[in-house]
Amino acid sequence: MTELTSTPAQALSLGALSIDPPVVLAPMAGVTNAAFRQLCAEQGAGLYVCEMITSRGIVERDEKSLGMLVFADAEAVRSVQLYGVDPHYVGEAVKILAGDYGVAHVDLNFGCPVPKVTRKGGGAVLPYKRGLLDRILRAAVGSAEPYGIPVTMKTRKGIDDDHLTYLDAGRIAEDAGCAAIALHGRTAAQHYSGSADWDAIARLKQHVGIPVLGNGDIWEATDAVRMMDQTGADGVVVGRGCLGRPWLFRDLAAVLTGRPAPPLPTLGEVASMIRRHAELLAQLMGEDRGLRDMRKHMSWYLKGFVVGGEIRAALGMIDTLAHLDDLLAGLDPDQPFPVSEIGLARGRQGSPRKVTLPAGWLEDTDGVDDDVSAAEIGISGG
Incomplete structure (x- = not known):
């Protein structure tokens, strides 16, 4: 930016x-x-x-x-x-x-x-x-x-x-x-x-x-x-x-x-944001429902980052905070924010x-x- x-x-x-x-x-x-x-x-x-x-x-x-x-x-x-x-x-x-x-x-x-x-x-x-x-x-x-x-x-x-x-x-x-x-x-x-x-x-x-x-x-x-x-x-x-x-x-x-x-966040910082979001949803709705609600946010958080298809799919199916922690640990924390995404439209068009x-x-x-x-x-x- x-x-x-x-x-x-x-x-x-x-x-x-x-x-x-x-x-x-x-x-x-x-x-x-x-x-x-x-x-x-x-x-x-x-x-x-x-x-x-x-x-x-x-x-x-x-x-x-x-x-x-x-x-x-x-x-x-x-x-x-x-x-x-x-x-x-x-x-x-x-x-x-x-x-x-x-x-x-x-x-x-x-x-x-x-x-x-x-x-x-x-x-x-x-x-x-x-x-x-x-x-x-x-x-x-x-x-x-x-x-x-x-x-x-x-x-x-x-x-x-x-x-x-x-x-x-x-x-x-x-x-x-x-x-x-x-x-x-x-x-x-x-x-x-x-x-x-x-x-x-x-x-x-x-x-x-x-x-x-x-x-x-x-x-x-x-x-x-x-x-x-x-x-x-x-x-x-x-x-x-x-x-x-x-x-x-x-x-x-x-x-x-x-x-x-x-500065825009690294993938590690985004992962911390994902974790915090999931924690708040779990507090609001209970862990099972909260983590299911969290699934729809994953593609928005990871848009443009280099993340393997297998881990993306798994993040779209999370059901517990422990499961989420395991998956987030597999991301490259130092990967910079994708400059290709700066200024682009998000969500429905x-x-x-x-x-x-x-x-x-x-x-x-x-x-x-x-x-x-x-x-x-x-x-x-x-």
């Missing part, structure tokens, strides 16, 4: 909260549980958001939904991303999160591009219904206000290039009393393909008076500096870039406070596709009377 220093970034103010450096971990289903958030928080300060939870699941006391409300010791600020399409349920869920679980920040997700969500009118297509979006945001902010906790929202540019919604969404969020808005610089039609449009983030920043967070294509700490310099964004949201690379938050903490980025919408969705931009209750599906992303 090219060494880079920068002028220290200002702390991000979300109501009474101060996030310094201004870095937010994006919720990712099946990844950003309490163990992973603890691991990232050990690397550097920031805001680490719990996996997305549906508002109805919370209000109806769904066991699986409430079971996700587990927080690590390192999480000084309990932050939850909430998904909902009904103002009543969103407002009630915020009260429960703040009053019963000590949550200090709620983020509302309007960025999911998954077809089973968009075809019901949820996720990244909901902001097309300006009236409905306004009611949801006002319900959340109104419920959060007595507890003094900030509400933010995350969205995409729009449905596709012909139906952009982000500027109106920013205005609605500001008028509703949201503390900030995060923009993923892609449309729902793009999913995770192509390049994120940082110029859209800059336009949103010029359009609203609340903090704007930029999301999309932050693969290295230097990307965060470039994004903030290019767009004027008040902070960054990091998603796929930290898959198998929790030390990215260490690097972000350095460059956003004006220090040079630390896919290809652009037409967005599936409910019948007549584009005929009306208000949506207050639309029944989109079927869109409350527990799938995160954005």
Whole structure:
């Protein structure tokens, strides 16, 4: 990685909260549980958001939904991303999160591009219904206000290039009393393909008076500096870039406070990170389930390193910490980080596709009377 220093970034103010450096971990289903958030928080300060939870699941006391409300010791600020399409349920869920679980920040997700969500009118297509979006945001902010906790929202540019919604969404969020808005610089039609449009983030920043967070294509700490310099964004949201690379938050903490980025880790240091991650998962879920959950992370951690096929396969089948220790001992601890991987996309990418919408969705931009209750599906992303 090219060494880079920068002028220290200002702390991000979300109501009474101060996030310094201004870095937010994006919720990712099946990844950003309490163990992973603890691991990232050990690397550097920031805001680490719990996996997305549906508002109805919370209000109806769904066991699986409430079971996700587990927080690590390192999480000084309990932050939850909430998904909902009904103002009543969103407002009630915020009260429960703040009053019963000590949550200090709620983020509302309007960025999911998954077809089973968009075809019901949820996720990244909901902001097309300006009236409905306004009611949801006002319900959340109104419920959060007595507890003094900030509400933010995350969205995409729009449905596709012909139906952009982000500027109106920013205005609605500001008028509703949201503390900030995060923009993923892609449309729902793009999913995770192509390049994120940082110029859209800059336009949103010029359009609203609340903090704007930029999301999309932050693969290295230097990307965060470039994004903030290019767009004027008040902070960054990091998603796929930290898959198998929790030390990215260490690097972000350095460059956003004006220090040079630390050297990238050797394979031995990555192995230590894998071990720590597995230990935290075992503590969270129990050893058997935790180690099975750890398996999906192996390809991300080892991407680009020279590791034999046999040991890779074995790491993908680990079932105990002792088994993991034996396998990690067989890795070359001095192997340097693969420079070929620097700056490359990580995780899912896919290809652009037409967005599936409910019948007549584009005929009306208000949506207050639309029944989109079927869109409350527990799938995160954005």
